[in-house]
Amino acid sequence: MTDNTEHETACPVPSRLSRRNFLAGLSVSAAGAAGLAAAGTAHAANETSTTGAGSGKSEQVSETDKTIPFDGPHQAGIREPAQANGNVVGFTVRRGVSADDLRRLMVIWTEDARRITAGKHPLADLDEELAENPASLTITCGFGERFFDLIGKKQHKPDWLAPLPAFERDELSDEWGQTDLMLQLCCDDQLTLTHATRHMIRSGRAYVTPKWIQMGFLPRAGSRGGGAPRNLFGLKDGTVNPGSEREYNDIVWIDEGPEWARGGSCMIIRRIAFDIADWEKLDRASRENVFGRKLSSGAPLTGEYEHDDPDFNKLDQYGLPVIDPTSHMARATNPEDKPTQKLRRRAYSYDLNLNPAVDDDYNQGLMFICYQKNPLDQFVPIQQRLDKIDRLNQWVTHIGSAVFVCPPGTDPTGADGLDTYWGQSLFES
């Protein structure tokens, strides 16, 4: 990782920058261009190189050496199995920052993310050693509503990018609220993750300042046995999720609305506090009934294996449904007549320092993260249903909420008509 020739490549950030200029800028250094080209070819391998993370199978590459290709038609960090640690940072644009500045930020951030996810330290960062274990690091960017005002591109904002409707049970705090920009960083090594997060904050410092950072974790991939990771209520969380290319096309990747966003996705992050102390008073059968799934295997109460289809019509010996219709699963399942009401869920548990002043105030919960084409057809109707009736509601409170549009993926050479940096075609449209 100590390739000093790379230090000599100054970061090319012309003040006005066409796609062609940008590429020309990159080619000043053979070493830099070679590195980028290598990154570019990697995205073809995207699918095979990432399946290991969630499968629990033994790998040839060690977990700390593994890289997930940054470039490709879609941003990394959405489809790949969730890594063991995740930081999401919400940024506010500083006063006086221009549209051009924000384009410059995107150029810098894209280039930094491309390098650091490949296990190379970013230009202008001297902490080579803290970047040397990529450990499946991904960095994913999203734009909040105000970003479009700031860059003077209101007309290119997706219609749905607006505050979510209020839900009855919301107890949202601005502390975890909407921001102008978002970076999601996920990694199997917490030191690499901490350094990458710090680096991205620092490299954007002239333009944006962090409003919040949400830090989360999951059990190690090796413990998941090919299934979904458990959350702090002990349940497997993420079982029902899109898998195939086709399901991702149907549920996750934007294919309508403004041209520049096609191939991108809508990301929602809800911070959800758990009442763990009260939850612990329930016996195991009650916990299972709240979700409609078994604690041990994650199977529906009507099935045996995690991925068995639930049978909502099955009755027990007393003639009552085996899966309570008010259980979280029953309420969250997409109705047959609404085939689009599905999500790519990619949640992380959080555990802040407990509040010693209050007994049992563990300050633990879920960073619920989901991806979709259009929240008005997906997250919103599902959450409206849950908000109205969901047995789980007794133990959870939504305390934060934000919505972003994630631009599509990139390619350092612009191959396949891809953007070279995050949001390039938005800036140029």
Add this chain to the structure above:
Amino acid sequence: MTDNTEHETACPVPSRLSRRNFLAGLSVSAAGAAGLAAAGTAHAANETSTTGAGSGKSEQVSETDKTIPFDGPHQAGIREPAQANGNVVGFTVRRGVSADDLRRLMVIWTEDARRITAGKHPLADLDEELAENPASLTITCGFGERFFDLIGKKQHKPDWLAPLPAFERDELSDEWGQTDLMLQLCCDDQLTLTHATRHMIRSGRAYVTPKWIQMGFLPRAGSRGGGAPRNLFGLKDGTVNPGSEREYNDIVWIDEGPEWARGGSCMIIRRIAFDIADWEKLDRASRENVFGRKLSSGAPLTGEYEHDDPDFNKLDQYGLPVIDPTSHMARATNPEDKPTQKLRRRAYSYDLNLNPAVDDDYNQGLMFICYQKNPLDQFVPIQQRLDKIDRLNQWVTHIGSAVFVCPPGTDPTGADGLDTYWGQSLFES
């Protein structure tokens, strides 16, 4: 892990309890006794079964299945290579809690820790699944000075268990200060760790309440290449540490003072805040000079490999010492005439939510944890030296401090004259 017969074994906690009664209590359940006997035999395997964690060698047992034996002549969590995540909890004894109550707490905690570190959920805990991946979990207990007053055993307190002398540069906050009791929990899986921490807090709830919890992490073992893990300044941290049985006997395990404590150790935890933003302004050569070691390999500036001995007499081309005598390493090294001034260091990095109100206030640093026989001969003189002169001081501030005596190890059957629960011979002396 779903052995329901185990639920039927009530935790045996007679109000007055001799070692003999305690063993009789345990034998009421064949299942329970078998489990404990199995744990008992495990401690012989202690050394071989734990070396993997820091060695980076490929394992036969998966990292999530691996257990570190709880029982043995010394508590686990001291000598073993540091796991990827560590939580240290400081507890205050509640008002009105008697000496007998505290003995009961030790019986409960020992039994819970014994089970949960073996991958079994503790009795009275229904979260079987959250305990099923032990991932090298260790739980280590320590007693603060006031504990001895509370149990009426002042005369059995080690002399050195008293507030540390004040250091000039200290900026200590009571928020991270001395407590009556301490649990150190370390694990390679953060979900297991969070659950174990929560369980221990809950199971002690009637007697003690947490005053603080310090959460830390290290890079994954696989990335350490057999060497020490890196801290947030990018340096390998923990290179010079005892290794052999003999070094542990010389430096770490108590063999003087009150009889009951022999085989135990003194644990000090200092919370040290880093000025990361200022540190990042240094070039790489300056960073190396501050420590006296190379960033890349961790070798002394006079050597090539991490474990090479430093040569403090070596001069550069200008006749100046290659290793600055005011560097952290030079100041921390034990003087030749004071062979006991060494420590078992087992530090973790911390990363709290950054403070968005202040630019560059990352809220990151080090939970400096060290073990030793007697702090007055070891930590104190070293820290006095560092406090006076250490180039590192410019970027670090000590903000928390606490000292504990960790009782010796245990055996569920009392074999080899070991305590069956933490501090048994203190309570019985």
